[in-house]
Amino acid sequence: MDTEGFGELLQQAEQLAAETEAVSELPHVERNLQEIQQAGERLRSRTLTRTSQDAADVKASILLGSRGLDIFHISQRLESLSAATSFEPLEPVKDTDIQGFLKNERDNALLSAIEESRRRTFLLAEEYHRESMLVQWEQVKQQVLRTLLGAGEDALDFSQDVEPSFVSEVGVPGRSALDSVEVAYGRQIYIFNEKIVNGHIQPNLGDLCASVVESIDDKNVSDMWLMVKQMTDVLLVPAKDTLKSRTAVDMQMAFVRQALSFLENCYKNYTMVTVFGNLHQAQLGGVPGTYQLVRSFLNIKLPGPLPGMQDGEVEGHPVWAVIYYCLRCGDLNAAMQVVNRAQHQLGDFKAWFQEYMNSPDRRLSPASENKLRLHYRRVLRNSADPYKRAVYCLIGKCDVSDNHGEVADKTEDYLWLKLNQVCFDDDGSNSPQDRLTLPQLQKQLLEDYGESHFSASQQPFLYFQVLFLTAQFEAAVAFLFRVERLRSHSVHVALVLYELRLLLKSSGQSAQLLSQEPGDPPMVRRINFIRLLMLYTRKFESTDPREALQYFYFLRLEKDGSRKPGVIDKFAGDTKAIISKVALEAENKGLFEEAVKLYELAKNPDKVLGLMNRLLSPVIAQVSAPQSNKERLKNTALAIAERYRSQGTAGEKSVHSTFYLLLDLMTFFDEYHAGHIDRAYDVMEHLKLLPLSQDSVEERVAAFRNFSDEVRHNLSEVLLATMNILFTQYKRLKGASTGTPGRPQRSMEDRDMVRRGGGFMCRLCDLFHHVHFFFICFVITANAQPGQSPDHLRWDDPVQNGRRHQCQIGADGSVDELRLYIYTETHTDRHTHTHTHTHTL
Numbered sequence: 001m002d003t004e005g006f007g008e009l010l011q012q013a014e015q016l017a018a019e020t021e022a023v024s025e026l027p028h029v030e031r032n033l034q035e036i037q038q039a040g041e042r043l044r045s046r047t048l049t050r051t052s053q054d055a056a057d058v059k060a061s062i063l064l065g066s067r068g069l070d071i072f073h074i075s076q077r078l079e080s081l082s083a084a085t086s087f088e089p090l091e092p093v094k095d096t097d098i099q100g101f102l103k104n105e106r107d108n109a110l111l112s113a114i115e116e117s118r119r120r121t122f123l124l125a126e127e128y129h130r131e132s133m134l135v136q137w138e139q140v141k142q143q144v145l146r147t148l149l150g151a152g153e154d155a156l157d158f159s160q161d162v163e164p165s166f167v168s169e170v171g172v173p174g175r176s177a178l179d180s181v182e183v184a185y186g187r188q189i190y191i192f193n194e195k196i197v198n199g200h201i202q203p204n205l206g207d208l209c210a211s212v213v214e215s216i217d218d219k220n221v222s223d224m225w226l227m228v229k230q231m232t233d234v235l236l237v238p239a240k241d242t243l244k245s246r247t248a249v250d251m252q253m254a255f256v257r258q259a260l261s262f263l264e265n266c267y268k269n270y271t272m273v274t275v276f277g278n279l280h281q282a283q284l285g286g287v288p289g290t291y292q293l294v295r296s297f298l299n300i301k302l303p304g305p306l307p308g309m310q311d312g313e314v315e316g317h318p319v320w321a322v323i324y325y326c327l328r329c330g331d332l333n334a335a336m337q338v339v340n341r342a343q344h345q346l347g348d349f350k351a352w353f354q355e356y357m358n359s360p361d362r363r364l365s366p367a368s369e370n371k372l373r374l375h376y377r378r379v380l381r382n383s384a385d386p387y388k389r390a391v392y393c394l395i396g397k398c399d400v401s402d403n404h405g406e407v408a409d410k411t412e413d414y415l416w417l418k419l420n421q422v423c424f425d426d427d428g429s430n431s432p433q434d435r436l437t438l439p440q441l442q443k444q445l446l447e448d449y450g451e452s453h454f455s456a457s458q459q460p461f462l463y464f465q466v467l468f469l470t471a472q473f474e475a476a477v478a479f480l481f482r483v484e485r486l487r488s489h490s491v492h493v494a495l496v497l498y499e500l501r502l503l504l505k506s507s508g509q510s511a512q513l514l515s516q517e518p519g520d521p522p523m524v525r526r527i528n529f530i531r532l533l534m535l536y537t538r539k540f541e542s543t544d545p546r547e548a549l550q551y552f553y554f555l556r557l558e559k560d561g562s563r564k565p566g567v568i569d570k571f572a573g574d575t576k577a578i579i580s581k582v583a584l585e586a587e588n589k590g591l592f593e594e595a596v597k598l599y600e601l602a603k604n605p606d607k608v609l610g611l612m613n614r615l616l617s618p619v620i621a622q623v624s625a626p627q628s629n630k631e632r633l634k635n636t637a638l639a640i641a642e643r644y645r646s647q648g649t650a651g652e653k654s655v656h657s658t659f660y661l662l663l664d665l666m667t668f669f670d671e672y673h674a675g676h677i678d679r680a681y682d683v684m685e686h687l688k689l690l691p692l693s694q695d696s697v698e699e700r701v702a703a704f705r706n707f708s709d710e711v712r713h714n715l716s717e718v719l720l721a722t723m724n725i726l727f728t729q730y731k732r733l734k735g736a737s738t739g740t741p742g743r744p745q746r747s748m749e750d751r752d753m754v755r756r757g758g759g760f761m762c763r764l765c766d767l768f769h770h771v772h773f774f775f776i777c778f779v780i781t782a783n784a785q786p787g788q789s790p791d792h793l794r795w796d797d798p799v800q801n802g803r804r805h806q807c808q809i810g811a812d813g814s815v816d817e818l819r820l821y822i823y824t825e826t827h828t829d830r831h832t833h834t835h836t837h838t839h840t841l
Contacts, residue, residue, distance in 0.1 A: 177540035264330025290331035308384030320387035478514035605651035617710035
């Protein structure tokens, strides 16, 4: 029973297995119970994750629904979007399906056009995006460069670019953008300009700016202005070429002397502060003076004996240390006092030091210098006494590579020692270790060491001092200008240097703030003075225009004739033709001064000089007065002449010569009206315009034919002024038996004229007779109009053709009065005009 039961059960199981194998859709279970449990756990975790995701979707729907968004419809719309990234052509149909083929071709053509348009749209958008990014990057770069004021910028646009902004940049109305320091400086600039504009004596701008220190209470600023005043207190030689003046040996030697004096005075003040702050330890006493001050200072600085000191002591201190600190305080007499006390231990040093002390340029003779250097190399180079080595290197200007860090442990000490070693009259025979020039020291400080070595970002005044004391004024100003909180100080230091003609300015307005120009000496830097002021005033020119105008007044002489690209340059490659047309239009309207500027921009010197000749001719004989037409035209003409001279520009020969002759005649009349008759006579004699001797009459009359109308129209005034000068000289000489102080070289001739008395004035009349007669003829001929008969002269006595003169002789035989009459007649068809000119001397 049981066997049959188990057998039947086995048969059913086999049948079930066969049926299962026959069904291919069902997988075979090949896992044990443990694996089945693990699979169940994984399925359970998936269910829980899906449930949590559904819960998150519900929460998202509630949140977005509260904001008015239907998440269900948005999801449906997203799911309905095609994921295709591009248009693809339709599948071709059978060849026999004509309708389907045509429809397919049409759809393919449309899809191809759409795809091509899409591709081009994306390319165009990318190009626009790239250009927009470049423009934005250029704007950001310009802003960064203007902020950092470093190098690498070829041009800087001073125009105010209007950029879209969501935040208004306009300051609060009525509120100044100037801080208290800038206001204090601006007040001094106003005072300075007021003195100049009103014609008063020009004040010292350095003193005015230094007075601002009283309201600042900053020792660094106070020391800075003391240094500026010290360095600029040199013998200024009037020179148009600032570069030549600055690089002259005498000027550079003066700068070094002033720098040493400043460093020595500062150190002496430092020793005094140290001593009086530690009186108990200093034990100050004895006769007041530098020696006692140094002795007391060493009681504090060197309280105990030092190893390696040589040649004994003076009052308990190493002799070479005392000598060094006396020199450091700038007192050679105190150092000589120490040398005399210890002369038996110092060998030949006393003779060398005495020669050094008596030298005006602090330099030994070549023979003594060679002996000292030889002694140093043989005996002292490896000496353990640092003060002795430092004193020998200072006196003998040798071993310039040794920085003497044991004694010169501060930047000021190092700078003082190196400035003492600078040579100016070196002939190249010295070895490199014994030769240090000022350009070499400048390069070492500015380029080799640079800002990082001196921690300029943390100590800006120290680095400014290093550059300024080595006569690198432009680099010092440019560095301090980059420190925003100190920018006002640097600008006013530059203004002081500019007024003293000590600032080297860039030749072009588009130059970098600090630049080098071709042809300049290696370590010469130039500063863009115009850019410096424009960048400084940009902060407050909109809120404080009056203060900004005070600074712009310093640029009144900065015109160089260069043209800055404008709006038209963006649309036209060559703008010369446009400028010329505008200039011609201005000329036709009578705007000659504007036309002159335009023609100069168009590089047309002939028109520039021609129009200037027409403008100058009517005014050269007038008396100069401030703000007058003559003064304005004179300044314009002198500026053009200076630019053309520096640029080598010249116009057509006759126009060019007339322009400069008119300028010379203007100088003649200015001297004449100012009462400087001797100088006016010298100008006229130099011009060779009139016959000042009897044998030059024919030559001058012949040359008169070549003068332009602008010159001829002024010859009557020239003649009258010259005769007034000669007669004034005669009256002055009539009461004097010796020559005038202004013309001692003509004293013999003048005394002879005095002896001749009245004959002198008669000779003057004869001197001008022929010239004036031909002058009248040329004027009449030049002014004759068609239809007029030739003009002619009439004269009253046959000797003085065309003129008559009367001489009144005094009792002593001298001429008291000379009266000159000139007659001319002009005949027209209906009228006869008689002109009489009477001149009484």
